[in-house]
Amino acid sequence: MRASVVISALVAVLVGFGGSVAIVLAAAAAVGANAEQTSSWVASICLATAVITLILSLRYRAPVVAAWSTPGAALIASSSGETIETAVGAFFFAAVLTLLTAAVRPLGALIERIPASIASAMLAGILFSFVLAMFDHLKSAPELVVPLLVLFVVVRIFSPIWAVLTVLFCGIALAHILGLTSPMDSLRFSRLVWVSPRFEVETLIGLGLPLYLVTMASQNLPGFAVLKASGYTVPSRPVLTVTGLASLATAGFCAHSTNLAAITASICTGPDAHPDKNKRWLCGPVYAAGYVIIALFGASLVALFASFPKALITTVAGIALIGALAASLSGSMARDEDRFVAVGTFAVTASGMSAFGIGSAFWGLVAGLFIFGLDQLYRRASM
DSSP, X not given: OOHHHHHHHHHHHHHHHHTTHHHHHHHHHHTXXXXXXXXHHHHXXXXXXXXXXXXXXXXXXXXXXXXXXXXXXXXXXXXXXXXHHHHHHHHHHHHHHHHHHHHOHHHHHHHHTSOHHHHHHHHHHHXXXXXXXXXXXXXXXXXXXXXXXXXXXXXXXXXXHHHHHHHHHHHHHHHXXXXXXXXXXXXXXXXXXXXXXXXXXXXXXXXXXXXXXXXXXXXXXXXHHXXXXXXXXXXXXXXXXXXXXXXXXXXXXXXXXXXXXXXXXXXHHSTTTOXXXXXXXXXXXXXXXXXXXXXXXXXXXXXXXXXXXXXXXXXXXXXXXXXXXXHXXXXXXXXXXXXXXXXXXXXXXXXXXXXXXXXXXXXXXXXXXXXXXXXXXXXXXXX
C-alpha cells in the first residue's frame, strides 16, 4: 500500500460523487421522491458501488471500480409523468435485463451489435435537454449561473476532471454569499427506505429499457475498454452478473443502476495510482471504503444539497454532463455514412416526444434502428 493508492482512490470517489450527485438528486425530484426516499437512493447506490468494487477488485486482483449510471440518472431526470413506484419498477426491469445479458450470451452479442452511432446519438439526445436546462436559470439567477459557466470554461482548460468539482465548491460558496441557501438540519445517518415497485408496461419500455441500454452502452462497455487499455482483462459475464445482482438488490431502495466506472476508473488504473500494475487493485478497497462513508451520511448530503437553490443544482448537473454530451455527439457523427441515422436518432430523442405512454429515448432508438435498417437494405440491393 502506498500513499498514491489512497490518494488516487479518494480522488476517484470525490470526482465520481461530487461531479454527478446533482444529477441523481434531479432524477429523484423528477419521479417525485421525498427526502427520505432520496437519501435512501443515494445511500443504497453508494453501498452497491462499494460492494461491487470490493468484490471484483479482490476477486480479480485488478482495479475494477464501480459507479452509478450517470447517463441513466440523466435519463430519469428528463422523464415526466413517472412516480417513484413506477420508476422503481423500471429499475428492477433494467437490473433483470443486465442479468439476462450475463446469462444469455446471444443477448449480450445482440446489444453489442447496436451501432455505436445510434447508441451515442440516443445518449446525446437524452443529455442535450438536460444540459440545455441550466440556461433556463440565466434569467432568474444570472448572478449565480453566469460566473459558474465562466469558471467552468476557464478551469477545464487546465483540468477537465477538476473543473466540475471546482464549479460545485465555488457554486456553494457563491450561493451562501448571495444569500440563496436555506438552513439545513444537523448531521444524521442514512436510513434505507423500501419502495414497492409498480410494473407498468409503458414505463418498463419507455424508462427501464433505455436505462439498461444507456448503462450498457455508455458505462459498462467503456468500463471494460478502460480496463483493457490499462492491461487488465476481466471476464465480462461474471462482472455483469455482480453489477446486475447489486442493482437488483438495491432497486427497491430507489437505487437506479450500478455499473463499471469509466472516467473514474482511469484514475485508479493508471501509473499515478501505483507504478506496479499488479498493485493497483489496492485502490479498490480504499475506493469502496470511501463510498461506504458517503452512504452512511447520505441523508445529510441530501439535506445539504436540498438547501441549495435549484439554479445551482441544475447548473452543476448540466456542466457535469457537457463532456459526456460532446463525446456522444462526436461518437454519433464519427462515420460519414451513419450521420443521417445519428441525426434522426438524436432529433427524436431530444424532442421529448412520447407515444402510447412511452418516452422519447425508446422512440429515438426505434427511429435510429429503422433508418439504419433501410440504409442497409438499400446498400445491399445496390451491390
